[in-house]
Amino acid sequence: FNTLNMIYALIAVNPDAAQEAVHRLSGMLRYVLYEDSPKVELQRETEFVQSYVQLMKLRLGSTTDVRLDIDIPAGAGKTEIAPLLFISIIENAFKHCDTGAPRSYVAIDIHADAREIRCVAENTFSPSDKRHTENSGIGLQNLRRRLNLIYGNNASLHIADTGSLFTVTLTIKPSSR
Numbered sequence: 001f002n003t004l005n006m007i008y009a010l011i012a013v014n015p016d017a018a019q020e021a022v023h024r025l026s027g028m029l030r031y032v033l034y035e036d037s038p039k040v041e042l043q044r045e046t047e048f049v050q051s052y053v054q055l056m057k058l059r060l061g062s063t064t065d066v067r068l069d070i071d072i073p074a075g076a077g078k079t080e081i082a083p084l085l086f087i088s089i090i091e092n093a094f095k096h097c098d099t100g101a102p103r104s105y106v107a108i109d110i111h112a113d114a115r116e117i118r119c120v121a122e123n124t125f126s127p128s129d130k131r132h133t134e135n136s137g138i139g140l141q142n143l144r145r146r147l148n149l150i151y152g153n154n155a156s157l158h159i160a161d162t163g164s165l166f167t168v169t170l171t172i173k174p175s176s177r
Helices: 001-014 013-032 040-059 087-096 139-155
Strands: 065-071 105-110 118-126 156-162 165-172
Touching: 001 013, 013 040, 013 156, 040 065, 040 087, 040 105, 065 156, 087 105, 087 118, 087 139, 139 156, 139 165
Parallel strands: 065 105
Antiparallel strands: 105 118, 118 165, 156 165
8 A cells, every 4th residue: 555655646746657666566466466376486576576676666765775686597587486485574674674764774685596595685773663573573473484384494584683783584495395
């Protein structure tokens, strides 16, 4: 709904950007609604992430530095993984980022090689922000359960909180199970 509200506001000031945002959002919704297979190609999953990050950049404007680095060698993009694994940690990075603070940022790094796929989402946050501690964690808990069911010991989710920087690292060894 935040994205729809952002697009609504964008229509008046930048119709071309609003049109592009609607196109991205429709592609994302199509992926979420119709991707019902237990596995998808890593390339498709990262395209979904790229669209999501582009929409968040539009919403945030220049107030927050947003970095996205995807490093997937040729051939690794065909590796199959469970769909929508990365989005929980990426959504959380944007949701909990202290976007009003100077030097705030969200950094997302997705890397794949022959042995593993790693997604790291890092964001600045304000320790006084109650959203960070109250009623949070259900998405990460569900992700942990899902990883355990699908990958067992071949996946891990590591969370680091330094007091002003939050980092979540998801690692998958996709060739197993």
